[in-house]
Amino acid sequence: MQVLVLNSGSSSLKFQLFTMPEETIVCSGVVERIGFTDARFKFNSELLNVETETKVLTHKAALKLVSKHLLNKKEGVLKSAEDIKIVGHRVVHGGMYFNDTVQITADVKEKIKSLSSLAPLHNPANLEGIMVAETIFPSAKQVAVFDTAFLQSIPEKAYKYAIPNEFLTKHNIRMYGFHGTSHKYVSEQANSFLNxxxxxxxxxxxxxxxxxxxxxxxxxxxxxxxxxxxxxxxxxxxxxxxxxxxxxxxxxxxxxxxxxxxxxxxxxxxxxxxxxxxxxxxxxxxxxxxxxxxxxxxxxxxxxxxxxxxxxxxxxxxxxxxxxxxxxxxxxxxxxxxxxxxxxxxxxxxxxxxxxxxxxxxxxxxxxxxxxxxxxxxxxxxxxxxxxxxxxxxx
CATH class of the missing domain: 3.30.420.40 (ATPase, nucleotide binding domain)
Structure with a gap:
């Protein structure tokens, strides 16, 4: 199964293509400085290594650049966009809505958008990456993995602020935390090492x-x-x-x-x-x-x-x-x-x-x-x- 992972930042787009469940990296790369005429593009696969500066003004243009190299007839790693079965998206803020990974629906996108004020540098870019991926890889299942999910196990005594209770109960104002996907991964690796x-x-x-x-x-x-x-x-x-x-x-x-x-x-x-x-x-x-x-x-x-x-x-x-x-x-x-x-x-x-x-x-x-x-x-x-x-x- 071919799984494309997209990590859309405010001015960047990281990507990796995996064959799963073998966890084999087929290709990887990044588009940096999106919005500028001297954006940096890196693409690495067994057959193709690209590192160049080019004009990339939007996340849509960045993902099109990535897909162009994925589908390159001579040196690409895919025969068609339909080869991608799942696109996994990093989403920074899931608020109190999401404590686990979910398949993306219209309702999920609306909730991600509603949380943009809580992560203004990230959620809008994450959402744009999702919407662009839906147009380029229409047959793939789109999945959201939230940075906040791993941190949902934090107890109330730690996540609650000492302000009137209604700000939590009515307005969901609390500690959420971020980078949860990274913390989960490295803590599991450390646990394995410690045995x-x-x-x-x-x-x-x-x-x-x-x-x-x-x-x-x-x-x-x-x-x-x-x-x-x-x-x-x-x-x-x-x-x-x-x-x-x-x-x-x-x-x-x-x-x-x-x-x-x-x-x-x-x-x-x-x-x-x-x-x-x-x-x-x-x-x-x-x-x-x-x-x-x-x-x-x-x-x-x-x-x-x-x-x-x-x-x-x-x-x-x-x-x-x-x-x-x-x-x-x-x-x-x-x-x-x-x-x-x-x-x-x-x-x-x-x-x-x-x-x-x-x-x-x-x-x-x-x-x-x-x-x-x-x-x-x-x-x-x-x-x-x-x-x-x-x-x-x-x-």
């Missing part, structure tokens, strides 16, 4: 968006993001947790509109606001050259992560492993070192030689003396989406 029936794990997803989850016996029990993806850790352009009074001060004393504040906290803050750069590779380079703002931003980033590790170790009443994943978590030995320094009290000690080694495989980077495992687990949200999509129809 324990019962486990206490903290998963740390560090990319442009960052989040952490406390996972007990395979179930999430707490999470760093909240009602929206804005809360929690310091991210590429998002502020993370901030005193709500700052918003009132920006509006009432400094004259900012609510639209400006929303843009400030979501798109102009985080590492970008602290350093002028949103890409951690640039920040690490500038820090190594002596840039004081970049040095401080890295320390702040790691400090925030440490606070959550301490908090979650308490909630879990112990700890078997911490897991680093996603682009920064998998590739930045510096961030991992800054996070793990001075955590001896929790029996977390890093082996710097292991930490500095590069690998695409799951690996332990803790010292032999460390009672808590420090794992680097490459995430594979696309494979998890493919598995959940197939499971929907097989079971």
């Amino acid at each position: 324990k029936k019962e486990s206490k794990i903290i998963t740390i997803h560090l990319g442009n968006g960052c989040s952490m989850t406390a996972v007990k016996n395979g179930k999430s029990v707490d999470h760093s993001m909240g009602f929206s993806p804005l809360e929690g850790l310091i991210m590429g352009t998002r502020s993370g947790t901030i005193d709500p009074s700052v918003i009132f001060h920006l509006k009432d004393s400094l004259g900012y509109s609510m639209k400006q504040i929303n843009a400030l906290l979501n798109k102009e803050s985080g590492m970008l606001g602290l350093t002028g750069y949103s890409d951690l590779r640039d920040i690490e380079l500038k820090a190594s050259e002596g840039n004081a703002e970049c040095k401080l931003a890295l320390q702040m980033n790691a400090y925030r992560i440490k606070k959550y590790i301490g908090s979650y170790a308490t909630i879990l009443n112990g700890l078997d492993a911490i897991v680093f994943t996603a682009g920064i978590g998998e590739n930045s030995s510096l961030i991992r070192k800054l996070v793990c320094d001075d955590l001896d009290f929790l029996d977390i000690t890093l082996d710097e030689a292991k930490n500095n080694l590069r690998s695409k495989n799951l690996r332990a980077i803790n010292s032999d003396a460390s009672k808590v495992k420090i794992l680097v687990v490459p995430t594979n949200e696309e494979l998890e989406i493919a598995k959940q999509s197939v499971r929907l129809f097989v079971n």
Whole structure:
């Protein structure tokens, strides 16, 4: 069975084509900088490797570009669009509507649209990816896999805010959390590595968006993001947790509109606001050259992560492993070192030689003396989406 997985971001489209249930990757790639004349397109298969800049102004154009290469007569991997049996879509926010994977219907699309205000950078792009895929692959079953689903097991004492009850009961205002597909995948990989029936794990997803989850016996029990993806850790352009009074001060004393504040906290803050750069590779380079703002931003980033590790170790009443994943978590030995320094009290000690080694495989980077495992687990949200999509129809 051919399963195409689409991960539509605000200005990007990641894709992987799998043969299932073998979990074989047929091809993969990404379209970045959608909306620009110099968009970047990558397509990798056994017969064809493309990396180029081209004009891609819409998600529809991006998916058409992908399908053109999938169906290339000489070097394509499909004979026709009908070969795709399932298209699995990553959808960031499922609200209280969805606690599992679902086949997409008109009602599902309407609910995804209604939640766009809660994830304005993601849900609209996710929905557009769905609508475009329906036109290009009309015979395929369209499936939505929600980032919030894995986090539905978090108990009420953790997800409820200390505001009047009616805001939860009437307006569904609560902590939802995000990156659930990634946290689910890497926590399962970590559990398999630990080979324990019962486990206490903290998963740390560090990319442009960052989040952490406390996972007990395979179930999430707490999470760093909240009602929206804005809360929690310091991210590429998002502020993370901030005193709500700052918003009132920006509006009432400094004259900012609510639209400006929303843009400030979501798109102009985080590492970008602290350093002028949103890409951690640039920040690490500038820090190594002596840039004081970049040095401080890295320390702040790691400090925030440490606070959550301490908090979650308490909630879990112990700890078997911490897991680093996603682009920064998998590739930045510096961030991992800054996070793990001075955590001896929790029996977390890093082996710097292991930490500095590069690998695409799951690996332990803790010292032999460390009672808590420090794992680097490459995430594979696309494979998890493919598995959940197939499971929907097989079971």
